[in-house]
Each structure stands twice: as structure tokens, then as C-alpha cells.
Amino acid sequence: MTCLPSNPTPKKLGLVIDLDVCVGCHACVVSCKEWNTGGYGAALSDQDPYGADVSGTFLNRIHSFEVLPEGGEVAAERGEARLIHFPKSCLHCEDAPCVTVCPTGASYKRADDGIVLVDEDMCIGCGLCAWACPYGAREMDLAAGVMKKCTLCIDRIYNETIEEVDRVPSCVRTCPTNARHFGDLADPNSAVSIMVAERGGMDLMPEQGTKPVNKYLPPRPRLPLAAAAAGREDTSGATGFFAWLDGMLDRI
Amino acid sequence: MHPALSIIVFTTASGLGYGLAAALGLGLLNPALVSTKLAHFVALALIGGGLLSSTLHLGNPQRAWRALSQWRSSWLSREGVMAIVTFVPLCISAYAAIFHSRYLLLPGLLGVAGAGVTVYCTSMIYASLKSVQAWHTPLTPLCYLLFAGAGGSLLGLLFAAAGGGDTPILALLSIAFLGAAWTAKLAWRRNMENMDPLSTPESATGLGNLGRVRLFERPHINDNYLTSEMGFRVARKHADKLAKISLIAGGIVPAVLVLGVLASGASGLGVALAALAVLSHAVGMLTERWLFFAEARHAVMNYYGG
Ligand code: SF4
Ligand code: SF4
Numbered sequence: 001m002t003c004l005p006s007n008p009t010p011k012k013l014g015l016v017i018d019l020d021v022c023v024g025c026h027a028c029v030v031s032c033k034e035w036n037t038g039g040y041g042a043a044l045s046d047q048d049p050y051g052a053d054v055s056g057t058f059l060n061r062i063h064s065f066e067v068l069p070e071g072g073e074v075a076a077e078r079g080e081a082r083l084i085h086f087p088k089s090c091l092h093c094e095d096a097p098c099v100t101v102c103p104t105g106a107s108y109k110r111a112d113d114g115i116v117l118v119d120e121d122m123c124i125g126c127g128l129c130a131w132a133c134p135y136g137a138r139e140m141d142l143a144a145g146v147m148k149k150c151t152l153c154i155d156r157i158y159n160e161t162i163e164e165v166d167r168v169p170s171c172v173r174t175c176p177t178n179a180r181h182f183g184d185l186a187d188p189n190s191a192v193s194i195m196v197a198e199r200g201g202m203d204l205m206p207e208q209g210t211k212p213v214n215k216y217l218p219p220r221p222r223l224p225l226a227a228a229a230a231g232r233e234d235t236s237g238a239t240g241f242f243a244w245l246d247g248m249l250d251r252i
Numbered sequence: 253m254h255p256a257l258s259i260i261v262f263t264t265a266s267g268l269g270y271g272l273a274a275a276l277g278l279g280l281l282n283p284a285l286v287s288t289k290l291a292h293f294v295a296l297a298l299i300g301g302g303l304l305s306s307t308l309h310l311g312n313p314q315r316a317w318r319a320l321s322q323w324r325s326s327w328l329s330r331e332g333v334m335a336i337v338t339f340v341p342l343c344i345s346a347y348a349a350i351f352h353s354r355y356l357l358l359p360g361l362l363g364v365a366g367a368g369v370t371v372y373c374t375s376m377i378y379a380s381l382k383s384v385q386a387w388h389t390p391l392t393p394l395c396y397l398l399f400a401g402a403g404g405s406l407l408g409l410l411f412a413a414a415g416g417g418d419t420p421i422l423a424l425l426s427i428a429f430l431g432a433a434w435t436a437k438l439a440w441r442r443n444m445e446n447m448d449p450l451s452t453p454e455s456a457t458g459l460g461n462l463g464r465v466r467l468f469e470r471p472h473i474n475d476n477y478l479t480s481e482m483g484f485r486v487a488r489k490h491a492d493k494l495a496k497i498s499l500i501a502g503g504i505v506p507a508v509l510v511l512g513v514l515a516s517g518a519s520g521l522g523v524a525l526a527a528l529a530v531l532s533h534a535v536g537m538l539t540e541r542w543l544f545f546a547e548a549r550h551a552v553m554n555y556y557g558g
Contacts, residue, residue, distance in 0.1 A: 019459075055477075061471035100325040101327070103329035123311070123312065124313065128326075134550075136482070139476065140311060145312045204457070209382065219462065
């Protein structure tokens, strides 16, 4: 059924991604591909894997953006632009447009935990759901001819045959900086919900009306260049030997 | 958006086919004429061929029947269901005309309604996508319906002229539909050119309050499914030229030729002019459909610096 379940679902499992912490190492990209190529559904194929024109199916990709504040100075590495690494995978939207457009019933949103999945045996590979997703979270596997997307590692999170610490999505388990967190965003007392409340977690493209479950924590504010430099110039707080040195150096 | 040949051929052929079926369903062609029997056959062939072409881009076409199941939510599914349902009155009408030289009112009108609804469903597949802002307007279905009307009247005119039947009504209909369709299309294009983007790199990343957002590095160096499917770009100067070509070939030339048909009636010259009008219109429509995809920008490109 590609009609959406009644919203909100009792549980809203999803990710919280901390843009302040991600260093853009792509470890989650690799671990996602590694886990999911052998897990749920068809393998994540690569085309021309050892050639010049290599491409392949990924469920999680890292983009890097440069953000330049209003009136900010562009001065090579010392400029005021910030480099922000930006992991992106399916946001398991509440009003998922990718689900309702699917003609076959292959795409669906689970009524109990809100995970958006593709039943690959029903998918005809028409690609319409990838068009409907504004985030680019769905990729057609060119070898299997079916649509692939993040499953929130459904074959890990409920898997009682693996250790409890591993029952989180592969990307979350792998991230060396703890930039990715998994939990129930419908529960206001879950760690992820508290993080979102405290750090002002945000939706991507709210204007698209998709109501994403996944949230992004914005980078923490940074001092403007001038202010940071001014702080370094101010020596009035120096005492003892440093105060003497400060005075001596000023006099020379 | 990537202009896939199979989809361009499908929407153009099925638009022409349903338009012709509607002209036949309204009883505008004399069912006793051999040319009308041929017209029924051509309409069904265009529709069927278009549908077959649309399955060519599927990853798993052997399961295409499953696409009929989700008509409650999916315009693509509705289109499939309506296409099949509409075949029933169209085939009955074709049977009556081809074997009994008769026009049947009820199947005829049902066929007209079915053709209209099917074309509407096709257009709503695109118009319902908020992620492609240029398509997300009621002008999209309006254009599709009016273009189907224009192509159908032109084809009808050709068959009427070829069979020596009445041409004036179809000629006037052709001109009226061509005028209305291109007026709607120009409004559609103006809408696309003047709209403020709904989503921007700032809203896509949520980083707009920090400053201006610019892509620094793509996830991978090479293209991926998303960039090749949705990152298609056509240079503005070429797009403008192609838009003019589509208007001239798809609208102005056929309209002038139809005036010639009006003047010369169902003569040899009239048939030749009508055939040229159909040909020119088809070329114009293929160009128009190519641009419909090529010019449309997908929201995901906010993440890819496009
Ligand atoms: S991010 Fe895209 S694929 Fe995932 S639920 Fe939302 S619309 Fe669907
Ligand atoms: S590609 Fe598959 S999952 Fe996506 S809309 Fe088509 S049938 Fe549904």
C-alpha cells in the first residue's frame, strides 16, 4: 500500500546528524555500503568499478559545503567561510512523497516505527519515487533495476542475534566522531529528542512539506575572524613574568 | 531532468493518439469512409505504441502489471488503470466503425472522457511533483490536454481530408486548439522563468542563517544516478532557440497549413497540406516535450551545486 499510515506513527525512528562534529571522513559511507550490499535486498552494484567512469549505488553520501557569512571575508584558509561536511541519507519523512507516487505498492512507510522501505520484489524500477524525493535519498540500482534507499539498517536494529551495542544503523556504529545518533524521535525523553531540543535540531527543506523525521544539529557559532584576532591582541590580563615581558617587548 | 527518449516518445504519441481517439469519439469523422477506419487503427496504434515505449525505461518491465494496484495514491498507477479502461470503449468504437461502418454514441463519448482523463493522469504524474517546481502547476495538465486536443484535431483533419469527408469543423478546431495550447504553454514557460526557487542551497542544508551556502565538494567525483537522472542542464541560449523552434513547428506552421486546407478542401493539395501540418506539429511537440524535461530543475540539485 502506498497510502501513508496515519501520522504521526507511534514511533518515529530516525537519525540525528551533528553538523558541528562531522569531519567528512566518509567512514559512514563505506560502512553503509559494506553492510547494505550484503544485507537487505539486492546488492549495491557498481558500474565500471575499476575504470575511469566508476559509479555506483550509495544510500548515504557526504557533501561538503562552504558557508560564507554576510559580508564575510574570503581569505584562503584564514577567511571567514566555514566548511561544513554534510552527510545525507533518507530522512524517513512523515509525509513521504516518494511513497505516495509509487504505482506498485513497493514503496511503503511502516505504520509502527515510520521507517520508509522498498519491497524490491514489487518494484518495477520506474524511478518515479526518486523524482519525488527532493533530497536525492533514493538511487536506482542499475544492475538490479530496483530502487534502493536507506533502510535505517532494519536488519540490525531489531536483530537479536547481534550484540546490543551493534543494534543501531551501521553508519551510527561506525562514525568515529559520534556525529550520527539513532533513536525514537517521537519519544520526547529519548536521547535524540533531547539533543534536538537543546541544540535546535532542524529540518531540511521544510518548504517541501515532507516533514522529515531525521534532524540536523546546526554547527555551533564561531567567532568572526576580527574578534578572534582582537582577543589575541589583548594582553591586559597578563601577570607576573608575562606582564614584565609584555611591558619590555612593548618598549623595544 | 534527464529527457529520456522513451518518455518523450510516449507522452507525444499517446497525446496524439488520445486526441485522435477523442475526435473519433465525438463522431467528427464519417464512419463509412475507409480513412476513418484507418484513423481508428492509427489512434489505437499510437496509444499502444506509446504505452509500450513507456515500459522501456523500467528496470523490471516484467512486473509492470503491478503498477495498476496503487490508484488510490499514485497518478502513475491511475494513468495505467485509465489507459486500460479506456481501451474498452475505444476498441468497441473501432470495431463498430471498421466492421459495420457505424458510429456509436455511447462508446464514443465514453472514449472521449477516458482519453481526457488518461491524458490528465499522465500530466499529473509530473504536475504532482513538488520537487520539480516548473512542473508543479495546474498549467501542466492544461498544456497536456490542449496539446492532445490540437494533435487530435490535426490528425482528424488529415484523415477527413484523405477520405474526402467534411474538413471545416476539424480545421477550425485545430486552429482553436493550437491557439489555446500555445497560449497555455507560453504562460507555463513564463511561470517557470519568473518563479522564485522554492528550495535553495540554504534551505536544503539548513545553513542559511550562517551565510551563503555553496557546494565545496560533491560526494563523489563522478556522476551518479541522481546527477545523471536529475542534473541534466541545457544552455539557456539553446533552450530559448528550441522553444522558438517548437512554437513555430508545433503551432504556427500547422496553423497556417490548416488555413490552406480550409481553402483547398478535401483535394489532393488539402491532404498534402494536412499531412505536412501533422508532421510539423509532431516535430514541434517532440521538441516541446524534450524541453519540458531538459529545462526542469529538480530540488536535489541544491545539494549538487546545480
Ligand atoms: S528522504 Fe526522500 S526517500 Fe526518504 S522518506 Fe523522505 S522523500 Fe522519501
Ligand atoms: S521505482 Fe519502484 S519503488 Fe520507486 S516508484 Fe517505481 S515501483 Fe515504486
